[in-house]
Amino acid sequence: MTTPTPDAAVHVRDLRKSYTVHEKEPGFLGSLRSFVSRQSREVEAVRGVSFDLAPGEVVGFLGPNGAGKTTTLKMLSGLLHPSGGEVRVAGFEPRRRQAEFLRRITLVMGQKQQLIWDLPALDSFLVNQAIYEIPDPQYRATMHEFTEVLGLEGILKKQVRKLSLGERMKCELAAALLHRPRVLFLDEPTIGLDVNMQESVRAFIRDYNERYGATVILTSHYMADVTALARRILVIDRGQLVFDGDLARLVERGGGGKTVRLQLRRPVEAAALSAYGSDVKVDGLSAELTVPRAEVSPRAARLLADLDVADLTVEDPPIEAVMAELFGGKEVVRG
Numbered sequence: 001m002t003t004p005t006p007d008a009a010v011h012v013r014d015l016r017k018s019y020t021v022h023e024k025e026p027g028f029l030g031s032l033r034s035f036v037s038r039q040s041r042e043v044e045a046v047r048g049v050s051f052d053l054a055p056g057e058v059v060g061f062l063g064p065n066g067a068g069k070t071t072t073l074k075m076l077s078g079l080l081h082p083s084g085g086e087v088r089v090a091g092f093e094p095r096r097r098q099a100e101f102l103r104r105i106t107l108v109m110g111q112k113q114q115l116i117w118d119l120p121a122l123d124s125f126l127v128n129q130a131i132y133e134i135p136d137p138q139y140r141a142t143m144h145e146f147t148e149v150l151g152l153e154g155i156l157k158k159q160v161r162k163l164s165l166g167e168r169m170k171c172e173l174a175a176a177l178l179h180r181p182r183v184l185f186l187d188e189p190t191i192g193l194d195v196n197m198q199e200s201v202r203a204f205i206r207d208y209n210e211r212y213g214a215t216v217i218l219t220s221h222y223m224a225d226v227t228a229l230a231r232r233i234l235v236i237d238r239g240q241l242v243f244d245g246d247l248a249r250l251v252e253r254g255g256g257g258k259t260v261r262l263q264l265r266r267p268v269e270a271a272a273l274s275a276y277g278s279d280v281k282v283d284g285l286s287a288e289l290t291v292p293r294a295e296v297s298p299r300a301a302r303l304l305a306d307l308d309v310a311d312l313t314v315e316d317p318p319i320e321a322v323m324a325e326l327f328g329g330k331e332v333v334r335g
């Protein structure tokens with residue numbers, strides 16, 4: 001066993017998970033055949049992942065569909081047993097699912113719900129209060145705080161089935177955090193929500209992280225969640241970590257170019273600008289073009305010397321474009 005980094009909130013070394021998948025040919029004959037001789041194969045969903053998270057750290061966990069994100073989060077929360085490697089979360093071995101471990105963590109899956117459908121959310125909260133043995137004063141204080149930050153007033157007593165998706169997601173989050181866990185595994189917590197709801201969920205997560213110093217691992221197809229909350233990004237592809245570092249470094253690593261925006265004093269033809277970069281767009285006196293990273297300074301200097309430029313700015317490409325480039329169009333991001 002390697003020694004966990006002292007005080008790491010999450011310690012993962014060479015984590016692995018394989019699933020055995022039974023395959024069946026289509027149709028009735030296929031069913032009969034598979035009955036006689038079952039074909040199975042191994043799917044290596046997670047293949048030797050290692051990282052450590054410090055207490056209070058918020059990381060974005062990104063990767064294309066099927067990369068192994070959910071499988072990793074399930075192993076970190078003890079729902080799945082690893083096929084190999086080491087995991088420690090808040091000093092516990094997740095697979096043992098000790099009560100004290102469960103009090104320290106939470107797993108929120110945007111696509112699954114834990115609230116009881118036919119009852120008001122408040123009833124599910126009371127069930128959680130009992131399960132986690134939350135003392136009354138702490139329960140009341142947390143409810144008060146969540147009601148304020150999430151705007152739960154007026155929806156707690158409605159049957160969950162009658163809530164909008166956004167209202168339900170807010171209640172799901174409140175239920176999942178009622179016991180004030182210190183390590184949060186959030187799998188697509190804003191999926192399907194409109195932009196305003198996404199923003200309030202984000203604000204809630206940020207507030208919770210600051211208030212309780214909680215460690216957060218967040219997966220999301222919405223890059224705005226990731227850029228708003230996380231500075232460090234882990235990228236997984238086909239079960240392996242392919243990037244661990246700053247958001248800014250990931251953008252750089254994407255290669256690609258930088259976007260140069262120009263405000264001109266006199267109109268210029270798009271064709272004339274193509275000598276300075278690619279993807280040229282001209283709209284009246286505004287123009288933009290993409291310039292290779294290493295060429296930004298000399299090209300900007302030439303643009304300023306050759307044209308009547310009122311203003312020039314240089315920007316990194318949006319993270320959506322970087323991820324699309326890294327994964328060749330596989331679905332990683334939504335705008």
Ligand SMILES: Nc1ncnc2c1ncn2[C@@H]1O[C@H](COP(=O)(O)OP(=O)(O)OP(=O)(O)O)[C@@H](O)[C@H]1O
Pocket residue numbers: 019020021043044045063064065066067068069070071072
């Ligand atoms: N219960 C299972 N049995 C067999 N294979 C599975 C099971 N769960 C996941 N897999 C496979 O493991 C791989 C990783 O899946 P996982 O759900 O962890 O990916 P993900 O990164 O969360 O993807 P997404 O972004 O689509 O949710 C995929 O190839 C998937 O088909």
